[in-house]
Amino acid sequence: MLKNKNQGFLNIPSTYKPEMASSSAKPSGLERRLIQKLLQFMGNPPLCFELWDGTKVYSAHADDSASTLRLSSRKVLWRLLLNPGLNFGDDFSAGLIELDGDLTDFLQNVYRSQSPAHRSSLLERYAINRPSRFKHNSLNKAKQNIYHHYDLGNEFYRLWLDEEMVYTCAYFPEPTASLETAQKAKMDLVCQKLRLKPGETVVEAGCGWGSLALHMARHYGVKVRAFNVSHEQIKFAKERAAREGLSGSVEYVEDDYRNITGEYDVFASVGMMEHVGRSNFKAFGELIDNVLKENGRGLIHSISQNEPRPVNAWLEQRIFPGGYTPTLREMCEVLEPIDCVVVDVENLRMHYAKTCEHWLQRFDEHAEEVKAMYDEAFVRAWRLYLSGCIANFSTNSLQLYQILFTRVGQPDVPWTRSYLYQD
Amino acid sequence: MLKNKNQGFLNIPSTYKPEMASSSAKPSGLERRLIQKLLQFMGNPPLCFELWDGTKVYSAHADDSASTLRLSSRKVLWRLLLNPGLNFGDDFSAGLIELDGDLTDFLQNVYRSQSPAHRSSLLERYAINRPSRFKHNSLNKAKQNIYHHYDLGNEFYRLWLDEEMVYTCAYFPEPTASLETAQKAKMDLVCQKLRLKPGETVVEAGCGWGSLALHMARHYGVKVRAFNVSHEQIKFAKERAAREGLSGSVEYVEDDYRNITGEYDVFASVGMMEHVGRSNFKAFGELIDNVLKENGRGLIHSISQNEPRPVNAWLEQRIFPGGYTPTLREMCEVLEPIDCVVVDVENLRMHYAKTCEHWLQRFDEHAEEVKAMYDEAFVRAWRLYLSGCIANFSTNSLQLYQILFTRVGQPDVPWTRSYLYQD
Numbered sequence: 001m002l003k004n005k006n007q008g009f010l011n012i013p014s015t016y017k018p019e020m021a022s023s024s025a026k027p028s029g030l031e032r033r034l035i036q037k038l039l040q041f042m043g044n045p046p047l048c049f050e051l052w053d054g055t056k057v058y059s060a061h062a063d064d065s066a067s068t069l070r071l072s073s074r075k076v077l078w079r080l081l082l083n084p085g086l087n088f089g090d091d092f093s094a095g096l097i098e099l100d101g102d103l104t105d106f107l108q109n110v111y112r113s114q115s116p117a118h119r120s121s122l123l124e125r126y127a128i129n130r131p132s133r134f135k136h137n138s139l140n141k142a143k144q145n146i147y148h149h150y151d152l153g154n155e156f157y158r159l160w161l162d163e164e165m166v167y168t169c170a171y172f173p174e175p176t177a178s179l180e181t182a183q184k185a186k187m188d189l190v191c192q193k194l195r196l197k198p199g200e201t202v203v204e205a206g207c208g209w210g211s212l213a214l215h216m217a218r219h220y221g222v223k224v225r226a227f228n229v230s231h232e233q234i235k236f237a238k239e240r241a242a243r244e245g246l247s248g249s250v251e252y253v254e255d256d257y258r259n260i261t262g263e264y265d266v267f268a269s270v271g272m273m274e275h276v277g278r279s280n281f282k283a284f285g286e287l288i289d290n291v292l293k294e295n296g297r298g299l300i301h302s303i304s305q306n307e308p309r310p311v312n313a314w315l316e317q318r319i320f321p322g323g324y325t326p327t328l329r330e331m332c333e334v335l336e337p338i339d340c341v342v343v344d345v346e347n348l349r350m351h352y353a354k355t356c357e358h359w360l361q362r363f364d365e366h367a368e369e370v371k372a373m374y375d376e377a378f379v380r381a382w383r384l385y386l387s388g389c390i391a392n393f394s395t396n397s398l399q400l401y402q403i404l405f406t407r408v409g410q411p412d413v414p415w416t417r418s419y420l421y422q423d
Numbered sequence: 424m425l426k427n428k429n430q431g432f433l434n435i436p437s438t439y440k441p442e443m444a445s446s447s448a449k450p451s452g453l454e455r456r457l458i459q460k461l462l463q464f465m466g467n468p469p470l471c472f473e474l475w476d477g478t479k480v481y482s483a484h485a486d487d488s489a490s491t492l493r494l495s496s497r498k499v500l501w502r503l504l505l506n507p508g509l510n511f512g513d514d515f516s517a518g519l520i521e522l523d524g525d526l527t528d529f530l531q532n533v534y535r536s537q538s539p540a541h542r543s544s545l546l547e548r549y550a551i552n553r554p555s556r557f558k559h560n561s562l563n564k565a566k567q568n569i570y571h572h573y574d575l576g577n578e579f580y581r582l583w584l585d586e587e588m589v590y591t592c593a594y595f596p597e598p599t600a601s602l603e604t605a606q607k608a609k610m611d612l613v614c615q616k617l618r619l620k621p622g623e624t625v626v627e628a629g630c631g632w633g634s635l636a637l638h639m640a641r642h643y644g645v646k647v648r649a650f651n652v653s654h655e656q657i658k659f660a661k662e663r664a665a666r667e668g669l670s671g672s673v674e675y676v677e678d679d680y681r682n683i684t685g686e687y688d689v690f691a692s693v694g695m696m697e698h699v700g701r702s703n704f705k706a707f708g709e710l711i712d713n714v715l716k717e718n719g720r721g722l723i724h725s726i727s728q729n730e731p732r733p734v735n736a737w738l739e740q741r742i743f744p745g746g747y748t749p750t751l752r753e754m755c756e757v758l759e760p761i762d763c764v765v766v767d768v769e770n771l772r773m774h775y776a777k778t779c780e781h782w783l784q785r786f787d788e789h790a791e792e793v794k795a796m797y798d799e800a801f802v803r804a805w806r807l808y809l810s811g812c813i814a815n816f817s818t819n820s821l822q823l824y825q826i827l828f829t830r831v832g833q834p835d836v837p838w839t840r841s842y843l844y845q846d
Contacts, residue, residue: 175838306831307759329759332752336730341819342751345768350836396764396831408729408819413773415598421844 010318010381012090025074027051034081043113047106051077067101067109089314093381103383104360107391114397137277137322139256142229145275145322151232154209159369160362165209165236168271168301169352169400179358182351187215190270192420193344193404194299196220200265203227203291205257206272210237210250217249222266224250227257258283260291267291267298273331274303278324281334289338297406298340303352304328304399319385328401335405343413344404352400353393360386433741433804435513448497450474457504466536470529474500490524490532512737516804526806527783530814537820560700560745562679565652568698568745574655577632582792583785588632588659591694591724592775592823602781605774610638613693615843616767616827617722619643623688626650626714628680629695633660633673640672645689647673650680681706683714690714690721696754697726701747704757712761720829721763726775727751727822742808751824758828766836767827775823776816783809 035049039059046066049057052073058066071077076096079087091097099106137145154165161167162179170182171189190212196202198221204213207226210233216222228234234254241247257272267288276284292298305325310316316323326334328345335342363370363386371379392398406413458472462482469489472480475496481489494500499519502510514520522529560568577588584590585602593605594612613635619625621644627636630649633656639645651657657677664670680695690711699707715721728748733739739746749757751768758765786793786809794802815821829836 171839173839173841306762306764327755327759328765329752329755332750332755336750336752339729341729341770341822342768342824343770345765346840347764347766347836350838394834396829396834399764401765406819411817411819413770415773416594416596416844417769417840418596418844421839421841 010093010378011321012318012377016090026053027055027074027077031074031077032057035077038081038084042110045109045113047109050100061113067099067106069106070098070100072096072098083313086313086317089312089318089381089384092384093318093377095376095380103387104390107388108395111391111395111397137275137280139258142256142275142277142322145320151230153373154232154236156370156373157209159366160359164211164215166211167208169303169348170355170358171348171351172354175354179355179362182355182358183211184215186351187212188219189420190268190299190301190402191216191220193402194266194268194297195414196222196266198222201225201262202266202268203260203262203264205260205267205269205287206275207233207237207252208271209233210240210252212268212270213237213250213252214241214244214246216268217246218244222249225253225260225262225264226250227253227255227260229254229256258287260287262291263293264291265293265296267296269299270301272302273300273334274320274323274325276324277322278308278326278330281326281330282337285334285338288334288340292340292407295407295410297343297404297410299402299404300331300334301400301402302326302331304331304401306397306399315385315388318381325398328399331401331403335403339408340405341408342403342405344402344417346402348400348402349393349396349398352398353390356386356389356393360390433516433801434744435741435800439513449476450478450497450500454497454500455480458500461504461507465533468532468536470532473523484536490522490529492529493521493523495519495521506736509736509740512735512741512804512807515807516741516800518799518803526810527813530811531818534814534818534820560698560703562681565679565698565700565745568743572743574653576796577655577659579793579796580632582789583782587634587638589634590631592726592771593778593781594771594774595777598777602778602785605778605781606634607638609774610635611642612843613691613722613724613825614639614643616825617689617691617720618837619645619689621645624648624685625689625691626683626685626687628683628690628692628710629698630656630660630675631694632656633663633675635691635693636660636673636675637664637667637669639691640669641667645672648676648683648685648687649673650676650678650683652677652679681710683710685714686716687714688716688719690719692722693724695725696723696757697743697746697748699747700745701731701749701753704749704753705760708757708761711757711763715763715830718830718833720766720827720833722825722827723754723757724823724825725749725754727754727824729820729822738808738811741804748821751822754824754826758826762831763828764831765826765828767825767840769825771823771825772816772819772821775821776813779809779812779816783813 035057039047044060046061046063047059048062048066048068050068050070052071071080073096076091079091088097157165157167162183164183166183169186170179171186172182173185177185196216200222202216202222202224204224204226207213207228210226213224213226216224231254234252237252241250241252288298303325305327308327308330311320311323311325332342363382367379393400458480462470467483469484469486470482471485471489471491473491473493475494494503496519499514502514511520580588580590585606587606589606592609593602594609595605596608600608619639623645625639625645625647627647627649630636630651633649636647636649639647654677657675660675664673664675711721726748728750731750731753734743734746734748755765786805790802816823
């Protein structure tokens, strides 16, 4: 199941040679000034850079409690100055950048410091529309992108996900609920919003390891067809459905969501729109239009960003190839042309921060096993990724929306939302 | 307070001369075929046209229970064929078109029959962007538009609104709640979503007769500045605040929302965005950005349509000059560029249908008084308007969204929405 150890897990090019050798040459005045510029550009978070020779450069807002980033060589500094979005992650993973202080706290400070006026630059607006090797998400490319992340091996995800293997935002009725309780509560929340009735048909676009489809069939009596291009995940899901005697109610299909056929009462997509890609949003809407019955209803659950900008280069190239995080406006744009009406939008970003806290804690508890499966750089990269998620959601930089919608021809909606909050 | 009786209340041009004289000439084959075409265009609602000579033309879906529209003359038929959007309303108001059957049922059938594929036509897309005498909503024009509707006289609105004079969608905790209960529940819902705290400052853009501002100050201890260009409404609101000893907490300002100054903890706009006009949405967002504190929050409550199209010509010219009904995407577009994040979206369309049912019932109970104030055409026009609202909201053709948002810099959000549903 597990692949050979190599840098391939993070898509790092073979030309990248981390070097630990520290230079003894003193940093120049220019270098110190450029670090100050970088700190200003970041909105002066409480942060200190410690350079290879021990020189410290403080941001305007740094005090005694500020985190310290230690850069191991001049080369690392210049890589950071030239392309911070990509190289911070790579050099942090390689251990060439070390942090004194808590990683999540550090990232939260960075996100909080970003000036509200720090809008997407012209360059970003160009980048978001540029053709790239990932952006198009052809059927083949989409498969490769998904393999990269989701076929890392079920053993890996089993180490730190809940027992149901749910790899999307949970819903904590109380902040102190366990991750297991919260993932079940999320599945119930989705089912209750959709008001599933026994005998109805559901199609799920992107089903992960299949837990939601099973939950729907077991507790709400619906028939589900669930699509996913990840071979590892579909295999796991099929085996589980067979073991639990639910193969008659849930059909798992190893295929792209664009190949969904048939007509269903309900469309559900939890944590998949992030992988669709901006240029495919229109087609995503048309797909929903094609497969949803005239009186149908649906739910899209997706991470969302506040304004359109490309995904961070490191995240897009090392962790989640092919992704694009839609804004709420872009999510509405998917539904507006297809006779679907938004009934309810809930923002669960604090629940995603909490979910990632649980994941990070479990991940850290199993760091040695992960290191044995992959290597130290992989452990550091995933720690950075999970901490970054906590920081993004908790500081309002990323949102998690659940959008409930119905066909225009479906006049039957609950009178109020109070039914969701009764025991 | 009341204006002289004349057609000016409905903006009907003086060249419009209703004529009751019925023609005895038989309708031609061409005329009958054109009526069939019109019925097809409407999606064949269960409907029958009865022409001036007694000839009946049935739609493909008409049965014995179908409503009958009686056209009093050949001229009325041709006016309907040439510009149904405007002339149906005018000729119905003038009594030249009569309906056998319930007006709301008839309109619901019409809206339900509209094919989902009946998308905004090229003409509509042109119309929505065309310059028009109303679309620009300059400060002066906006005033005239608002006077047209809201300065009809407080005595008029008092006849059929609730005791608090709230002229926006109510919130019925139960469908059987009274209008009075539901309007208070709506005001509490808004205040609770906004989590108003004593001592905070609120700015209200478009305050009607001032009830929400008073409610906020009285029950939530906030200080409110409330803006409205309607002289009649502001006068009423000021007198009421003085009478109720709340002038120290609520300041009513007779001015356009674009002239709001200052900085506030909370921005609220209930039933005003419908009057802003499409070309002003960007400026509306910038206004919010200018007046909302860095850690502020806000709520926009507005009617919304499913896809961008011009407001019905009759409604726009006779009832609500200058209005444009935003889609949810367009509402999000207002907030996306200004560092505000959507926390929650609730669709209250069924509550607006219910609200309008209450209004129509009360209006009908006072029809004789309204007729004495204005004239019969005015009564018929407003009955058509209120019935049309019921039909639009109940058939999913129009939505009512409450969008709650916070500044990006405001991380403090409630853990779940359950607090809104506890006693």
